[in-house]
Amino acid sequence: MDDYPDTFETSAMLPIGGAITGAIEVEGDLDWFAVELEAGVSYSFAVSGAGAGAERIDDPIIALFDSEGTYITGSDDVFPSTRDAAVYGFVPDESGSYRVATTSAGAETGSYTITANEIPEAETDDFDASPDTTGTFGPGTPVEGRFDYFGDSDWFAVDLEADTPYRIEIETETPGAFESAVLRVPDRNAGLVFGASFQPFIAVADETVFIDVVGTGGDYELSIEELAPDAVGESPGEATSLPVGGSIADRGDYLYDTDVYELTLEAGTAYDIAVDEAASAPGTDPLNVALYTESLDGSLPLEASSSGTPYALDGFVPNEDSTFYLVLQHEMRPVGIDYTVSFSEGTQPVVFEGAEGNDVARGDAGGDILIGGAGNDLLIGLAGDDRIEGGDGADGVYGGSGNDTLSGGEGDDDMAGASGADRILGNGGDDLIGGGTGDDAIMGGTGRDRIFAGQGDDQVMGGADDDDLSGGLGRDTIVGGVGDDRMGGGFQPDVLIGEAGDDEIGGGGGADTIGLMDGNDTAYGGAGNDLIFGFAGENVLNGGTGNDTLLGGEDADTLDGGRGVDTFVFELYGAGVTDVITGWETGEEIFVSDISPDSVSLSVDGADVIIALALPEDGADALIRVTQADLAEVEASLFVV
Template sequence: MVAKRLIVASHGEAATFAASVGVSAAEGDIPGDATTSATISVGQTVVGELEVIGDSDWFRIDLTAGQTVSISLSGSGAGPVEDTYLRVRDGAGRLIAENDDGGTDLNSLMRLTADRTGTYYIEANSWNGQSIGEYTLSVSEAQPLELYSLDQIANQLTSGYWGGNERAFTQPIFYEFVGLSQGEERLALEAMQYWATVADIDFSPASSGSSPANLIFQNSEEGAFAQSSVQFGNGGIVSSTVNVSAAWYAQYGSTLGSYTFQTYLHEIGHALGLGHAGNYNGAASYANDATYLNDSWATTVMSYFDQSENTYFSQQGFNSVYVGTPMLADIVAIQNLYGAPSTRTGDDIYGFNSVGIDAVFNATLYPDIAYTIYDSGGHDTLDYSGFAADQVIDLRPEMYSSVGGNIGNVAIARGVILEDAIGGSGADQLIGNDVTNVLWGNGGDDVIDGGILADILWGGDGNDTLVGSAGNDTLRGEAGNDTIDGGASWDYLFGGPGNDTLTGGNGNDGLFGDAGDDTLDGGAGADLLRGGGGEDYLDAGAGNDVIKGEWASDTLLGGDGDDIILAGDGLDTVIAGSGNDLVYGEAGRDTIYGADGDDRLYGASEDDLLVGGDGDDELFGGAGDDRIAGRAGNDLLTGGAGNDLFVFGDYGAGNVDTITDFQEGDKIGLDRSLLFGTIDKLGSLDLGAFRYGTQALDADDRILYQSSTGKLFYDADGNGALAPVLFAQITPGTALSAQSFEAFGNAAPPPFASGAEPLSGADPLFA
């Protein structure tokens, strides 16, 4: 046993001491196995030395299950280890993690999460044991990984991996195939083509003499790799070689959807100047070697980690699927080096029914593949109509779509605008972008959001949810029980068949329920609401609206504003709301309430109930035996044809209603609660309670009629002590008697017309 001098720093403070370690006197070194007594703790830094070629030092460390630490190994001192190599072993000495160049330059850096509580061993070594010199080993509590932006990832690809220096071809690229089979050549050509569609790069075949090859493809060596000759100083790539072995091609497939094709994309990325997504090479794991959360194939083909190994994406449901194009960060990176191209400027369709574009985007040929779309112009469509799985189709750049049963497998590159999207037969979610979109849900219970600007949304079959958001949108639910929200601006909403819910939101909207029992809410703005077939509920909300119930028995609410309401066919209920409203009951026996404002209510041909409410209203019963009540305000009441009942329940100054056409068969209804004991058991007015003139002579005289003026008064006490109250005006000279009146209160009176409902004390007229 000998004493070996170690330098240990804890929490940033350096200390020098002699530590007794288990090494043999002959070797004079820390053992490279589990017999070591050298230790390191979390928060410490140790300086050691590899004395001879092949030397390795083991340090024991105790960790707790679930604890995550960061381990770095770097060359240091006057004679540093040139290329460090870091390994971690479990308590039995079995290798569980390793790292070569995860740190800066050729230094090592890794994260480790302990899967159990106990002893682990950290091995300080060099690449292939070929270097000697001093090293610094540090262990610290790992900080949570950061979510990188695409620009941060692109910077890692173009310069971070290369130690801060970019590299790229500065002259035309001429390629040559050496020994490749026809199938291998096809994959290499396709991979070059996909890089050329996302960057301003031209690949041309080499020819002897005028254009010698500076990009060589070979299959003669094992594995897959790329290497480049780079000019010192300016980073210009002189030449690159891509090797994908014949065995690799045989093992990993020969199609565009294969891992072999992804390998060609990856290695050509290196040949063009891109490094790895992290400082790893040869082998790596997400748990140990990732330095940011979204290091994955989902963001870059230059990553080592598929979508499911990366826990950031796997926790969002992403599944592992091979990559068929440069991905989001790759496109940013390669355009930083070479500039942007003009690619696909026509009206292109991606997915099903695609014609004349790259095969990887054809969902019939390659339904299970990940790709990023780069498109320079035209009116373009994502068509995933052939898939039955539930999908997310997102037209926003730099967002992920989930199509064909995969999660997160399609993305749209930065700055790319695609206009339209078509869903499949599953329950899809379609999301629009910042331009005018046409979004088709097709079958299934879809959720469709148009985003800003004027969009057209089609729900298709199923119970769909359509949201227009901003912009002047057209939303069509079509079949199924749909929920449709126009959002801001001026929208048109069509429910289609089914029991739909339509909400106009802000703006001057048009809401059309069509068939089914629909609910329409106009919201703010001057809206047009049409219920269509079925028993609909229409609420116009604020604004000067036009409402039409159309067929069946509907409920129509005018809300605020000066509204025009047409009840349509059926037994409709109308509440005009505040504002000066115009209401037509149209066909069917309707119940119409004017509510606030100076309203005009028309009953049409059936036995209707018209109630004016507050304000100076005009009520027209039309044909049929109607019940007409002006309520508060000085109202104008016209019964029209039929035996009509004019109802008075509010007495007092400033509340005098005028009956324009009282005729034989009509009745005047009086609120019983104001007439005390003058009611017989049938509810008609007692003969003694009615008197011609303007002065009550005895206690029975309650209703006074001045024929010469047509004025009707109510006397509260019947003896003239209290001045009679004028409550109605009819045509002067009209003949009246006690039988011209009906009194209503707690007991229900008889019907006023055959087949009509009796007016009871619980009737809302007297509420």
């Protein structure tokens, strides 16, 4: 049964200065209320969700009509933080009966509270919205006030003590009457935005601040209480001791909470330090976690580990016996997110340095250091963030899991990063390099290298000589470097840059960006809406499947859009140079820029259309030949910009 009539001829009355709680029972339900207004008086009307969770409506709409049913005004999401709706400052020309209607902005159902208030003259406001306010309160001394009209802002002064946590609360007689609050510090031009709910916070100085509360109408009580100190120390001098093999569970207790743990480490011993936390809401800022030296003059960040721990430092080995401080800064994260910090001895790293022979060395679960030296070495890092250097010779260098740093050295090396975000440098020789999974950074160096980046958003540079480069799965950036390179992007949107040499580039799947720099290059965009730049050299540009954009350079290029409705752009011209467009299809467009329209002319040469761009200062025209095309169609598709 509908609680309030879904008709303009409603019997429900909305009193001025009162509130009604109702419900949108089904999708499309519209509740109507009659309200008596007096000419020349300013009024506000507001609607907000009532109750909690699934019981409340999150996004209401409000509308005002005259006695004849003519729409006057309405709104949605007046306060973005709460998505409430309101009409403020309506002054009727005539006294009489009006109508207010409310519903949901979407398909949701739930409860709401709707209010109507008369807006008093400014001089009747109980508390000013400025530092001149007469309102004060403090711990144990709450203050009562009234939102005199919709959008009323009341300021209250309160004295705070440095490094003391506080909680502010507000209670209202009318549901939905409170909208938002801000802590203001005019002397420092600083503040803290609470929004629609107060969260515990810590005072940063002994000072007087102002709490600015905003509401829609009705009485309220504002209070503040001093909270117990955080169980975990907030500075190195108050740090909480965390022994080796121990763990501590805690949470962010208030805004800008800082938790500091003291750790004692012995030289030469490997340690694992981790901070794991409960799931937080999407969009929540990450913790700022770092390990500081005792003198606080240096720090190491804790970052996501390959095992999935959000903040970890595995296999850390100090050079001397030291005290360190693990610092967690919660900043503006929501209060109450649980976390666990743990400190334990880790796997001792394997440190190996080869000599002249063909060495074989395997790491362990720690951050190993394997250096091959001369000879054809086999070096395998296994788990952990390893550093492996092949040295001279044809080496096998394999990182394993973890974020590894691999260097092949001189010689024709076989290298693979496996899982993790690896940094791989081939150095000299004709190297075979595989990135594996993870967002890798790979550089071939000198020699004819073959690089297969694998899965992940990789950065690949071939270096000197003629390289074969493949991005694989992921959004890759591939730069050929010097030499006649062959490059392939893979299945997602990639960036491929040819640089020096006569390169062959294939974008593969996805909307790729391809740049043909120096040399006579060939580019094939593949599937997707690709963007291909010709730049210098006599290049061949083929868009492949999709609606591609091809930009010719200053030399004689051949441009074929492939399948799809393509766009051809010319910005650089060479006197006496002819660019050729093949595979012309109806609907495609040609743009020429940095030239006067009077300098552009069209003619027919057999089955082709010639676009002549006059360059009088250079002594010869630049030409664009559109093969197998109709003159009228090309003329209609040519734009001079």
